[in-house]
Amino acid sequence: MNPSRRIREEIAGAIRSGEWRPGDRVPTEQELAARYGCARATVSKALGELAASGLVERRRKAGTFVAQPPVHSAVMTVPDLAELIAARGEAYRWQLLSVDREAEGEELCPGPALRIEGVHMAAGEAFALERRFIALGEVPEAIGADFASEAPGTWLLGHIPWTEARHVIRAVTPTRKEAAALMIGTGAACLELDRTTWRAGRVVTHVRQLFRGDRFDLVADFNAGA
Template identity: 85%
Template sequence: MNPARRIRDEIAAAIRSGEWRPGDRVPTEQELAARHGCARATVSKALGELAAAGLVERRRKAGTFVAHPPVHSAVMAVPDLAELIAARGEAYRWSLNAMRIESDGVAQCPPPALRVEGIHFAAGEAFALETRFIALDEVPDAANADFRAEAPGTWLLGHIPWTEARHVIRAVTPTRSEAAQLGVTMRAACLELDRTTWRAGRVVTHVRQLFRGDRFDLVAEFNAGT
């Protein structure tokens, strides 16, 4: 077998089997060349193919690391990020940053509205920022919910049925504060999702979520109509 292909296949097998986990550091080119008795150029070619396949991430001056697989979400669904991340085999955590009641009209959610801000984490790294407004006239129990222990989106899906939803999806660059919280540069591509959900024509919640562009995909599957 071609040496570069052999190295590529061995590393890919270690990643897919779970032996090497997302975020693990891959041995250096020098170490892999010595292990396989080949030139560094051969190793570099193998790592380049793995990076192109999305299995590893090559960071300048830092080395090569096992990539975090992107989380996929159906465009037409209202996803629970905790479930999506857990389904990828990664540890999920929610961190509440701020919460207050807004008495004026805000976003697309009528007052009074509970404003909740926080960060979703996957495998110990920031995955998405969230700013959410919950219509308290429609969801009064939200005022007493423990959003330190549970993300508001998860709580809403478990307590309040929705009948309609609207997504607005944009590619954006983060602000300085957003970039710092997500652990990316201000030039990084991010995915912004604005969603409003209704129940019987009345707004339940409006949310803005900002995702790292390399960690989240929106997917739609459909058939041609008759």
């Protein structure tokens, strides 16, 4: 076992088990280096990784302390719909409803934009309704893309690498029109996922996806110091 990894895992274990409680002082780097018989830099690396994962907090001069557990943060995986549906063993299809190549942007995606509406289908049934704006100022080549054969999200993934994103998730009751497009009743709850995507601080795209509540749920995990 690596000394670095060993130190990391022993400390993480002591914290997770409750042996060391939030606010407790962790021994100094020098003490740990002496105890484990390694150089201080090795201890520093291990503690640095624990700090990066949020398990401990380090303050100059003061020392290293067991961190307060976060209120609750978790890593959510927003799946690619084509993959998600394929993983369920169902046939995926994207059905384009409309494209407006001279749309006005909206609050979350200002300026000239492309407006696309369509439905993600699973096994011949509607799975999610999508309305997307693509900022033409940021992605001018989108004007020539073929959104009839490829979902705009898939097209963007291949053209705009490494963006930042914000997701807002809420439960809504669909409008009559939306319910019709999803082939459900107007009383059925839907999960709405609003994703705004930036590149270098400027909005690239804003998409609103409406999922049938009975066919989709999101999962988010939290692992302390994983």
